[in-house]
Amino acid sequence: MKLRVIKGIILKDLREIRREKMALFWIFIFPIMWITLFGSIWGGESPPITLKVGVVYYNESSPFTAYDVVGIMKNVTLEGVPLFKVSEFKNESGAIESLKSGRVDAVVVFSKGFGANVSGGRQAKIYMYFDKTDPQDYQITSGIVKGFFSEFEKEMKKRSLEMQFKYMEAYIPKEIIERHNLTVEQIREYMLASAEPLVIEEKTVEGETATPIQFYVTSFIGIQFLFATMLTIGNGTLEEIEKGTLRRIAASPATAWDFLLGKMLSTFFIIMISIVIGIFYSRLVFGETIYPSFLGWSLIFIASLFSMSLGLSIAMLTRSIKSTTAIVNFISMPLLFLAGIVLPESVLPSWAKPIVNYFPLGRALKDLRLLELYNRPASEIIPDLIWLSLITLGALTIAVLLYNWVVKRLE
Amino acid sequence: MYAVEIKNLKKSYGDFQALKGIDLEVEEGEIFGLLGPNGAGKTTLMRILAEGLKYDEGEIRIFGESISKRTRRLIGYVSQESIAYNLLTVEENLNFYADLYDAPKKKVSELIKRFNLPPKKKAKELSGGFKRRLNLAISLLYDPKILILDEPSTGLDVPSRRKLWEEIKQFKEEGKTILLATHYMEEAEILADRIAIINEGKIIAVGTPKELKEMLGEESIVQVEGLLKGAEKLKNNFPRVLEKENSIRIHVKEPRQALPKIIEILIKEGSQIKAVKVEEPTLEDVFLELTGRGLE
Numbered sequence: 001m002k003l004r005v006i007k008g009i010i011l012k013d014l015r016e017i018r019r020e021k022m023a024l025f026w027i028f029i030f031p032i033m034w035i036t037l038f039g040s041i042w043g044g045e046s047p048p049i050t051l052k053v054g055v056v057y058y059n060e061s062s063p064f065t066a067y068d069v070v071g072i073m074k075n076v077t078l079e080g081v082p083l084f085k086v087s088e089f090k091n092e093s094g095a096i097e098s099l100k101s102g103r104v105d106a107v108v109v110f111s112k113g114f115g116a117n118v119s120g121g122r123q124a125k126i127y128m129y130f131d132k133t134d135p136q137d138y139q140i141t142s143g144i145v146k147g148f149f150s151e152f153e154k155e156m157k158k159r160s161l162e163m164q165f166k167y168m169e170a171y172i173p174k175e176i177i178e179r180h181n182l183t184v185e186q187i188r189e190y191m192l193a194s195a196e197p198l199v200i201e202e203k204t205v206e207g208e209t210a211t212p213i214q215f216y217v218t219s220f221i222g223i224q225f226l227f228a229t230m231l232t233i234g235n236g237t238l239e240e241i242e243k244g245t246l247r248r249i250a251a252s253p254a255t256a257w258d259f260l261l262g263k264m265l266s267t268f269f270i271i272m273i274s275i276v277i278g279i280f281y282s283r284l285v286f287g288e289t290i291y292p293s294f295l296g297w298s299l300i301f302i303a304s305l306f307s308m309s310l311g312l313s314i315a316m317l318t319r320s321i322k323s324t325t326a327i328v329n330f331i332s333m334p335l336l337f338l339a340g341i342v343l344p345e346s347v348l349p350s351w352a353k354p355i356v357n358y359f360p361l362g363r364a365l366k367d368l369r370l371l372e373l374y375n376r377p378a379s380e381i382i383p384d385l386i387w388l389s390l391i392t393l394g395a396l397t398i399a400v401l402l403y404n405w406v407v408k409r410l411e
Numbered sequence: 412m413y414a415v416e417i418k419n420l421k422k423s424y425g426d427f428q429a430l431k432g433i434d435l436e437v438e439e440g441e442i443f444g445l446l447g448p449n450g451a452g453k454t455t456l457m458r459i460l461a462e463g464l465k466y467d468e469g470e471i472r473i474f475g476e477s478i479s480k481r482t483r484r485l486i487g488y489v490s491q492e493s494i495a496y497n498l499l500t501v502e503e504n505l506n507f508y509a510d511l512y513d514a515p516k517k518k519v520s521e522l523i524k525r526f527n528l529p530p531k532k533k534a535k536e537l538s539g540g541f542k543r544r545l546n547l548a549i550s551l552l553y554d555p556k557i558l559i560l561d562e563p564s565t566g567l568d569v570p571s572r573r574k575l576w577e578e579i580k581q582f583k584e585e586g587k588t589i590l591l592a593t594h595y596m597e598e599a600e601i602l603a604d605r606i607a608i609i610n611e612g613k614i615i616a617v618g619t620p621k622e623l624k625e626m627l628g629e630e631s632i633v634q635v636e637g638l639l640k641g642a643e644k645l646k647n648n649f650p651r652v653l654e655k656e657n658s659i660r661i662h663v664k665e666p667r668q669a670l671p672k673i674i675e676i677l678i679k680e681g682s683q684i685k686a687v688k689v690e691e692p693t694l695e696d697v698f699l700e701l702t703g704r705g706l707e
Contacts (some may be wrong), residue, residue, distance in 0.1 A: 008510025012496065012503070019498040019533075029501050251483050252511045371529040408465065 005254040010269070013236065017270055026228055027270055031278030034390045038216040039286045048078040051144055052085045052103070054095040057110040065115030069152070076148065082221035083144065090128075099129055105141045108131050121160065164191065212371035213288040215344070218373065220278045222341035222365040224271050225303050226332040230311030232267045234324045237403070238315050245320070250407045260312070262401060267312055269302050275300065288371045295381060302388045303364035304330065311325025316402035317337070317377065340366060360391050412475045414439040414557055414588035415460065420469030422455055426566045429455040429614040433469070437557075437590055442583050444603030446694060452612040453592035457559050461488030467522070473557070484512070485549030488559045494549060495541045497535035501528045501545055505552065514552040522548040526578075540571035547578070559587045564598055576602060585605070596694040602695040606694065610702050632690045633661045633673055642681025645673065653699050660698065 018021045043282050053073065056067030076083045087104060089095035095107040107129035117124035127144060129361030132138045150366065165188055240246035249259055277301035292300060315324045338352045345353060356362040367384045370376040415437040422430040430452045437443040445453050458464040460471065463483060473482040495504045505519040523530050526544040529537075537545060543563065550558065560579065564572040579602055582589055593599050599606050600620050608616045616623055622637070636658045646652045651662035658676075663669035665685070666689045677684060 002513070004510050008507050009509075012499065012507045015503055016496060142698075152608045243494075243496075244490065244492050245494055245496070247462045247464075248488075249511060251488075253480065253484060253513065290548055314421075399630055410464070 002254060002258050005060070005158060005258040006262040006265065009254075009259060010266040013263065014267035014269065017197065017266075023232075023270075027274045028277060030228075031274050032281050034220045034223070035213075035216065035278055035282045038219070039213050039282065042212040042216065048081045048083070049140070050082050050085050051105045052087065053145065054087045054098050054107040055090050055110070056089050056095050056107070057114065058112050060113075060115035060166040062115035062117050062119040064187060067112065067115075069370065073148070080402075082245040083148065092380065096129055099131055099316065102131075105137075106145050108145065111236065118156070137282055154196060161191055173279035173387065184251050210369065211288050213282055213286045214290050214373050215279060215369070216342075217290050218369050220343045221275050221300060221368065222339075223336065225307040225361050225365070226335060226341065229271050229304050229307040230275065230314070230328045230332070231325060232270065232311070233263055233308040234311035234315030234328065235321050236267070237312060238265060238321045238324060241319070241406070242321070247410050250410065253273075254324055256400060256404050256407065260403060264305065264308050267308055268301065270302075271304055271309075282345070292320050292372055294383070295378050296368055296372050297383060299364050299368045299381070299388070302392050304362055306360045306364070306388070306392040306395050309399040313395070313402050315407045316399070321404065335361070352394060360388055360395075362390055390409065412439070413437060414441075414474060415443075415473070415590065416470075416472040416475075417456075418470040420456070420459070420466055420471065422452075422459065422464075422466045424582050429612050430459075430466070433566060433609075433612075433614055435607060435614060436546060437476075437603075439474075439587060439588050440583070440586055442579065442589040442591060442602050443677040444597065444599035444606040445590065446594070446599045446603075446698070447592075447609035448594055451594075453594075454561055456609075457488065457490075457561050457590070457592055459557050461486050461490075472668045474486065484553060485555055486557045486559060487541075487553070487555035489546045489550045489561065491562050491565060493534065493546055495534035495537075495542065495545050495668055498533060500531050500533050501511045501537070502530040502622050504534055504545065505548060508549045509552050511585055512553040514554075517553050518554075522551060540568070540574075543567065543571075555587070557590065558582055559592075560591045561592045562594065563591070564593070564595065565665070566594055567652050572598075596642060596698070600694055607697055608694075608701060609620065610698075615701050616697070620694060623694060624692050626697055627662070627692045627700055629664055630662050630696075631664075631666045632696055633663055633666055633670060633694050634690055635661070635673065635682075635684055635686070636688075637685035638683040639677060640682045641677050642655065644676050644680060652694075653696070660696065660699075662692070662700070 017027070017134075046354040055066075055073070056071050057063075057070060059067070070088070073080075073084045074086050087098070089098070089107075095104070095109070097108045098104045106277060109127040109129070113128065114124045114126070117381075126149065128142075128149075130138055130142050130145075165184075167378070168187070169184060177187070216410040237246070241248065245261075279289050279291065290296075304351050311324070311328060314327050318324050318327060335341065335355070338348065338355045339359050340348060341362070345356045345366065348356065356366055363384060367381050367388075371381050414435045415435065417433050417435040419627075420430050420433040420566060421428070433452075445456070447453055453462065459466050460473075460478070461483065463480065471478040473485055476661075477481050495501075496507070499507065502519065506516075506524060508514070509516060509519055522528070526548050528541065528545060528548060534542065534545065538689075539622065547563075563579070564575055565577065576598070579589060579591070591599070591602060603620065605617065606618055607614045607621060616626065639657070639659055642652060642654050642659055645659065645661060649661050649663060653660040659674055661669070663673075670687070670689070674684065674687065
């Protein structure tokens with residue numbers, strides 16, 4: 001291995017890249033564009049949502065009516081944001097039509113005599129309509145509407161019990177209670193537990209989950225593996241063949257390993273600059289980012305090396321810049337989504353999950369996220385790093401063999 | 412011991428046989444010209460020597476040693492295409508190749524000075540002449556004993572060509588062996604100590620320019636210039652006639668007797684003759700004699 005040759009190739013490549021406008025775009029502008037775009041769309045905190053609810057009720061003259069419930073619905077807020085935007089409909093069919101056409105998210109119909117029944121201590125009926133076309137939307141909408149009415153019902157129960165206690169204290173003779181070795185307080189607790197057997201107290205914690213910005217910084221790193229790394233080394237080597245300079249390099253005292261090591265280190269250096277720009281830009285603009293640890297950088301290095309081996313192999317097999325670019329895009333485009341690069345593994349279909357786990361670039365990125373976003377210990381990641389290193393070594397050997405095969409056949 | 416010794420060298424590209432058994436010896440310190448038309452096999456031969464292009468059969472020795480990656484360091488090769496990186500400056504290109512060949516760094520500044528190269532100018536901004544000089548400088552970085560020049564003056568204007576010839580002569584004075592491929596007979600004639608004429612992958616003659624011309628014996632050349640018609644008629648009367656753009660060269664044994672007949676035929680065919688010269692044969696005439704066609 002000749003260090004002077006390797007240094008020469010690295011410097012030559014970096015100087016060429018510095019003067020190549022398209023390369024500068026991919027190194028400096030692309031990370032900024034990517035982080036800005038995804039940070040603006042999905043970054044920051046998500047405010048509570050407001051549901052559009054259509055209501056149908058009948059005018060009544062009872063002490064408490066559906067009109068009062070609708071009034072509460074209109075005023076209920078979460079973190080200062082109204083929970084419902086209520087639209088009143090004259091009849092049920094009009095409300096359902098609005099639900100079908102997506103103008104409202106849910107319809108609540110208060111039955112005739114609702115107020116009279118509630119006020120008279122009888123059961124009162126409410127009909128709820130939801131659109132089940134999108135299961136996730138249905139889950140959220142029905143959860144919120146039913147949650148509201150469940151809380152409302154609980155409050156009604158409490159008030160009804162309070163009334164019952166007042167009657168109990170006033171009208172049940174104390175001797176009867178004492179005969180059964182009971183206190184009024186014990187009866188009160190028993191009645192409360194009958195009405196509400198579970199007492200749920202809600203507490204919140206700050207979870208160790210990744211923010212969208214952090215997720216998209218790692219996505220950007222994955223994109224660099226899939227496109228920039230593969231194309232830089234593959235097309236860079238083909239350009240040397242087309243120009244005739246590779247023949248000269250091959251005829252010089254430099255070995256194939258000297259040339260490839262120089263090319264790979266210069267490519268890694270370029271990708272690293274791009275990643276560092278993305279990391280710091282994200283911190284500067286959105287206040288959030290990730291700072292890869294030594295193990296994180298090791299994962300990035302191994303993944304880059306795998307990606308370079310793949311790119312070089314494709315280039316050596318096709319021997320054409322256009323074909324290499326087409327094949328790299330053909331492979332990388334679906335992997336962008338299916339290998340969990342820009343979409344979280346949790347939202348991928350079950351058949352795509354093995355790609356995340358067994359395609360080395362998907363696996364490396366998953367490990368990087370576990371390490372840097374979810375603070376998993378190094379001991380959990382190291383076995384994967386060894387597995388990735390072995391796969392990469394295999395890919396690199398194939399790439400070098402193909403390179404040697406091509407160089408020997410240079411005409 | 413020869414600087415370059417080649418025996419029965421054969422090379423094919425698929426079905427096309429580029430070299431059909433080349434035998435050649437180049438003495439140390441001489442300028443050896445390889446003269447032949449485009450496609451004769453000159454570049455293939457040079458790339459085998461300098462770039463390690465695979466060959467099918469034969470034996471090559473450089474200063475007595477079988478050709479290998481080690482002997483290639485004894486050879487500097489100036490190809491027809493520029494090997495400079497367009498986006499790098501002259502100095503950066505030289506530095507890169509110096510690293511590649513482990514050449515001393517001081518050689519870079521020496522060569523920049525020697526060839527009067529603009530160090531900070533990018534290779535893509537250089538004129539054809541400067542590009543050729545940069546290629547030359549790159550090939551001299553590691554001080555090779557043999558310099559192979561493939562069509563070095565193609566595309567150069569006359570002053571640049573003359574300057575290049577002076578430099579080639581200077582290399583010889585420095586003790587280098589030079590293998591010069593060209594299809595310009597003037598270049599071969601002025602520079603080469605010995606010349607091999609190559610055609611269709613075969614060496615058809617080797618010798619000094621004088622020896623090669625003597626192959627034509629007592630023949631002289633009648634060159635007629637003008638708007639000429641009747642070359643076919645001339646070919647019926649004289650066996651070797653070479654047609655060029657505005658002239659015809661006719662090989663004759665007795666110019667005094669042949670001249671009136673030549674003029675008669677041309678005028679009869681409607682030619683407008685501007686000048687008639689009787690010349691000594693050139694290497695191109697030798698090539699015509701040997702192959703029946705011109706060099707270009």
